[in-house]
Amino acid sequence: MTDATKPEIEAPTGPAPTDLVIRDITVGDGAEAKPGDTVTVHYLGVEYDTGEEFDSSWGRGESIQFPLRGLIQGWQDGIPGMKVGGRRELVIPPELAYGPAGGHFLGGKTLIFVIDLIAVG
Structure with missing residues (x-):
């Protein structure tokens, strides 16, 4: 099971990357997500430049499922x-x-998401 607490995102330093950056904070031991799967997640999204939160399933108090x-x-x-x-x-x-x-409204912005994978399928 995931850590079940809303993540904190450290303010990034330096210029925004131009390629997708993937960093595992915690490696899970359950089913592996594959392209095209439907996933259930908790997530937090912030703008890279300002660190301002723009969306969070934590803020709504429930995970979300989508393909x-x-x-x-x-x-x-x-x-x-x-x-x-x-x-x-x-x-x-x-x-x-x-x-x-x-x-x-998020066009032109580099975004940071922290995603907890709760279920696949």
């Missing part, structure tokens, strides 16, 4: 290989998130 195919590319690329019980940090550049500035 990976319906998510931003950074999640589609960053969650497969993760195992249930794990906590992973993804630093996602704009082209793998919400695209260039102007469309989505």
Whole structure:
């Protein structure tokens, strides 16, 4: 089972990466997520530049389930290989998130997510 507490995200230093960065905080020992799976997660998202939280399942008090195919590319690329019980940090550049500035309110921004994988399937 995951740590069950809302993660804290350290303020990053230096320029935002231009490629997807995947860092396991805790390696799980359960089923492994594969591309196209439906996953149940808890997550926290912050903006790289400001550290400002823009979304959190923790804030709603419940996990969320969705098919990976319906998510931003950074999640589609960053969650497969993760195992249930794990906590992973993804630093996602704009082209793998919400695209260039102007469309989505997060457009043009590098995003940091900490994701706890609760279930696969």
